[in-house]
Amino acid sequence: MRLKVANCRSPRLVPPPRAPAPLPSQTAERIETHAIQRFGVPSPLAHGLQADMQLYLPIAELSVNVFVLLGLGGGIGFLSGLFGVGGGFLMTPALIFIGVPPAVAVASEANQLVATSITGVIAHWRRRSVDFKMGLVLLCGGVVGSSIGVYIFKILRNIGQVDLTISLLYVVFLGAIGTLMFAESLRSILRSRGGRIQRTKLHSHTWLHGLPLKVRFRRSRLYISALLPFSIGLLVGILAALMGVGGGFIMVPAMIYLLGMPTSVVAGTSLFQILFVVTNVTFLQAYTNQTVDVVLALILLVGSVVGVQIGSAVGARVSGAQFRILLAALVLATCGKLLLDLLLEPNDLYSLQIGAGGGH
Amino acid sequence: MRLSLLLLLAICATIGSARGEQLVADLSAHEIKITSGFAGTELLLFGTTGGEGEVVVIVSGPPSETIVRKKDRVSGLWINTESVRFEGVPGFFFVAASREMSAEDVEEILRQYSIGLRYQNIEPVNGIAPERLAAFREALVRRKASHGLYNDMTGQVKMIGDTLFRTTIEFPATVPTGDYQVEVYNVQDGWVKSVTSIALHVGKVGMEQLIFRFAHDYPAFYGIFAIAVAALAGYGAGILFGRR
Numbered sequence: 001m002r003l004k005v006a007n008c009r010s011p012r013l014v015p016p017p018r019a020p021a022p023l024p025s026q027t028a029e030r031i032e033t034h035a036i037q038r039f040g041v042p043s044p045l046a047h048g049l050q051a052d053m054q055l056y057l058p059i060a061e062l063s064v065n066v067f068v069l070l071g072l073g074g075g076i077g078f079l080s081g082l083f084g085v086g087g088g089f090l091m092t093p094a095l096i097f098i099g100v101p102p103a104v105a106v107a108s109e110a111n112q113l114v115a116t117s118i119t120g121v122i123a124h125w126r127r128r129s130v131d132f133k134m135g136l137v138l139l140c141g142g143v144v145g146s147s148i149g150v151y152i153f154k155i156l157r158n159i160g161q162v163d164l165t166i167s168l169l170y171v172v173f174l175g176a177i178g179t180l181m182f183a184e185s186l187r188s189i190l191r192s193r194g195g196r197i198q199r200t201k202l203h204s205h206t207w208l209h210g211l212p213l214k215v216r217f218r219r220s221r222l223y224i225s226a227l228l229p230f231s232i233g234l235l236v237g238i239l240a241a242l243m244g245v246g247g248g249f250i251m252v253p254a255m256i257y258l259l260g261m262p263t264s265v266v267a268g269t270s271l272f273q274i275l276f277v278v279t280n281v282t283f284l285q286a287y288t289n290q291t292v293d294v295v296l297a298l299i300l301l302v303g304s305v306v307g308v309q310i311g312s313a314v315g316a317r318v319s320g321a322q323f324r325i326l327l328a329a330l331v332l333a334t335c336g337k338l339l340l341d342l343l344l345e346p347n348d349l350y351s352l353q354i355g356a357g358g359g360h
Numbered sequence: 361m362r363l364s365l366l367l368l369l370a371i372c373a374t375i376g377s378a379r380g381e382q383l384v385a386d387l388s389a390h391e392i393k394i395t396s397g398f399a400g401t402e403l404l405l406f407g408t409t410g411g412e413g414e415v416v417v418i419v420s421g422p423p424s425e426t427i428v429r430k431k432d433r434v435s436g437l438w439i440n441t442e443s444v445r446f447e448g449v450p451g452f453f454f455v456a457a458s459r460e461m462s463a464e465d466v467e468e469i470l471r472q473y474s475i476g477l478r479y480q481n482i483e484p485v486n487g488i489a490p491e492r493l494a495a496f497r498e499a500l501v502r503r504k505a506s507h508g509l510y511n512d513m514t515g516q517v518k519m520i521g522d523t524l525f526r527t528t529i530e531f532p533a534t535v536p537t538g539d540y541q542v543e544v545y546n547v548q549d550g551w552v553k554s555v556t557s558i559a560l561h562v563g564k565v566g567m568e569q570l571i572f573r574f575a576h577d578y579p580a581f582y583g584i585f586a587i588a589v590a591a592l593a594g595y596g597a598g599i600l601f602g603r604r
Contacts, residue, residue, distance in 0.1 A: 056398040056533070058568040059575055063399040063533035111586050115594030122598030160429050160440045279587050286583030290575050294586045301590060305597035342437045348506075350499030351440075353427040354451070 059293035060104045066299060068098060073112070073303025080116055080304065081123070081311025083252070083267070083327055088113055088245030089174065091300070093334065102163065104293055106153075106244030107285035110278045111297035113246045116304050117275040123312045124268030131219040131265045135272035137226050138233035138251075142277040145237020150284040153242055160353065164342075169243050171339045177253055178331035185324040192321070220261045220269075229259060233273060241281050246274035249331070267315075382410040383554040385525075385544040392531060392562040400508075400533040405542070405558075406526040413548030414458045415517045415525045416469055419560070421452030421509075422538030428496045428503075444488055444496040451536030453510045456527045458517040461547065469545060469552065508532035537562050 056063045072094055080087035088109050095105035124130050156162040215226045232254050240247035251270040255261045261269070286292040315323075385407025392401055405417055426449040432441040457466045488496070504510035509532065517527040540560035546553045564572055575582045 054397055054399040056394060056396050056568060058564060058571040061534060061537075111590050114587055114590035115597070118591055118594030119598040119601070122595065123601070160427070160443055164437075164439055279591075282587050282590075283580075283583040286575065286586055287579045290579055290582075292575065292583065292586050294571060294575075294582075294589060297586065297590060298593070301593055305594060305601075309597070309601040344438075345433075346431060346438055348499070348502065349431045349438075350496070350503060351429050351431075352500065352503045353429065354424055354449075 055295070055299070057100075057293050057296050059291065060100045060108070060296055062099055064098060064100075069296070069299040070303040072098075073300040074307040075303075077116060077304030077307025078311040078314075079307075079327065079330075080248075081120060081308035081313075082315040082323060083248075083311075087116065087248075087304070088240075089170070089243065089249050090330070090334065092244040093170075093338075095296075100293075100296070101291075102166070102244075103157070103289060103291045104296070107282070107289065107291035108293040108296045108300075109244050110246075110281040110285060111292050111294065112300040112304065113274065113278040114282055115297075115301040116308055117246060117271045117278060119305050119308050120271040120312065121268065121275055123309070124271060127268070127316070129265050130268035130272050131217055131261070132269075132272065133215070134217045134220050134222075134229060134259075134261070134265075135269045137215070137229045138236075138269070138273040139276040141230040141233025141235075142237035142240070142247075142273050143280050145234040145239075146241040146277045146280045147237075147284060148234075149238040149241025150281060150288065152238070154288065156242075166243055167338050167342055169239060171335055171342070173239070173243075173250055174331050174335035174338070177249055178328050178335055180253060180257075181324055182328035182332065185321045185328060188321045189325065219265055220259070222259065222261065224259065232258060233277075237277050240274075240277050241284075246278050248274055383544065383546045383556050384408050384410065385556050385558060387542060387558050387560060390559055390561065392535070392560070394535075394537065394562065394564040394568055395566055396568060398533060398568075400535070401531050403529045403531070403560075404526060405529060405544070406524070407544060407556075408523045409525065409546050410523060411548075412522065413546045413553055414461045414465075415519070416458075416461060416466055416545040416547060417454070417456045417517055417527055417529075418470075418541075418543045418545070419452065419454040419529055420450045420541045420543075421536050421562075422540070423448040423450055424536070425449070426500065428500050430496070430499070442488075444493065446500060449500065451509065451538070452531070452540065453504070454529050455511065456517050456529075458519050458525060465547070465550070468550075469547065472552075507534060509534065509536075531562070535562055537564060 053065050053067060054063050055066045055069075072091065076087040076091050076094070079090070091112070092105050092109050095109065096102050100108070121130065153162065156165050213226045214223060216223045232251070236247040236251050236254065239245075239250060248270050251274070252266055255266045255270060256263060282292055385405060388404035388406075392403070407415075409415060425445065425447050427443050427445045429440045429443040431438045433439075434441065455466060455470070501510060508530070511530070517525050519525050538561075540562060542558040542560050544556050544558070546555070563569070574585070
């Protein structure tokens with residue numbers, strides 16, 4: 001082997017900067033690089049301080065700032081307690097945003113939701129706002145559905161369409177629910193300002209009430225077919241496993257608008273069934289994919305158990321309409337961002353998936 | 361640190377001159393321990409060429425299967441359409457050379473010894489036209505580089521005097537675990553005169569290792585454990601706050 005020695009002193013000698021300067025972008029992967037550069041590599045001056053705040057996550061295999069995780073847990077826990085939703089639909093994208101691999105984010109979020117929903121259920125139980133009978137029927141559907149969902153998730157990951165599916169599901173559901181919620185709370189705000197009380201029929205009979213297996217749900221003051229809540233639980237379970245959420249943001253509107261449950265028992269009952277769905281998802285994800293990061297889940301739940309208490313205390317006192325409109329705006333913003341990411345040309349058309357499991 | 365480095369370099373220099381023209385190199389540590397506070401690290405590589413010539417340092421991480429996917433616009437949406445699966449892709453790759461080496465020279469060595477993502481024999485598993493394959497190969501390098509896992513020509517080996525050299529190798533927090541290959545080449549007049557390799561291991565230790573092994577060796581028990589921990593924490597918080 002012979003190299004041209006004459007070329008040795010070429011002007012191309014000057015090395016480029018340590019890493020190519022990342023362009024401003026919206027993709028999680030690029031931001032991940034940013035995050036690592038900003039938080040991950042300690043500068044000599046801030047070394048002592050940063051070393052204390054950094055935490056290495058054993059399953060996610062990356063280092064993150066503890067206060068970022070505590071803040072995320074607290075803020076989203078607050079919303080969770082306030083509205084009776086799991087908060088997963090905000091937490092999962094947030095985790096992916098700070099660089100956690102999507103597969104780990106989905107599974108660890110389910111683990112964290114186990115704690116959040118238990119705390120929530122206890123709080124609602126004290127206020128006697130859980131319809132256990134309805135919850136039981138819903139969770140039967142939910143457990144079956146989430147098992148199917150974890151299986152579908154695995155297939156989608158093998159063919160490389162899991163990110164697309166997640167994004168599309170979020171866009172469709174967040175878009176629809178955000179719009180519904182926005183319109184509804186806007187109406188109720190206007191109504192209360194106008195001082196007119198609009199009476200609606202307590203129960204309207206449709207073909208849904210003709211279904212067999214009719215069961216009386218006392219606390220919900222309903223006499224409907226058990227098939228109805230079962231299939232809602234099933235569908236929400238599938239979506240919950242696919243989207244890495246508890247499914248409260250779909251469950252709550254479904255209970256109000258489809259089942260016609262009184263709003264006083266909706267939050268507690270949905271949390272009750274979410275508890276069992278996320279327990280099932282956590283176990284299946286840990287067993288089949290080894291993607292549950294218990295350290296990540298623990299840090300998140302320390303923040304969220306506090307947040308959820310404050311949230312549910314506040315939720316019991318204030319009128320929901322003003323807060324619901326904020327949540328609706330948040331839901332629509334998340335939806336819009338995800339839609340833009342699908343429509344705009346990505347900075348890099350290529351992405352990597354390392355090993356058989358996980359990765360981006 | 362600085363003093364011990366000087367001392368080591370001095371020792372290297374003595375060894376170098378005593379044994380004549382021999383390449384000697386070592387790392388500041390032979391193991392990177394990933395603990396709960398791990399946020400990436402730097403290792404110092406130093407040594408002596410024992411004589412004349414330039415130095416090329418190549419660090420290569422444990423190989424793994426990697427799938428590169430490409431997005432295309434399908435009815436307005438950007439969707440993964442094509443994918444190429446590569447086998448034996450190093451999880452980490454670092455190249456540094458001393459000042460006198462040009463980019464072309466280093467490339468030549470990489471090609472001759474078939475090292476690096478570009479020249480290593482990392483074969484795509486599914487068949488694809490060669491001219492299209494190049495784009496996938498480039499994307500592989502680019503994505504790795506954006507994560508700080510692939511540093512091609514970015515490091516620099518500093519020569520101290522004629523024979524002593526040193527360089528720092530940066531490992532990001534996402535550094536893959538396993539056995540690494542660290543190789544030092546002494547190049548003179550375009551010829552590789554001698555090669556030496558140093559062992560390096562990257563591994564999780566303590567709590568991190570325990571949790572990782574638990575999750576992978578006993579996934580069912582780990583799942584139950586994770587649920588129990590979360591349930592206890594949630595229940596405890598519920599009781600605690602409920603009493604207020």
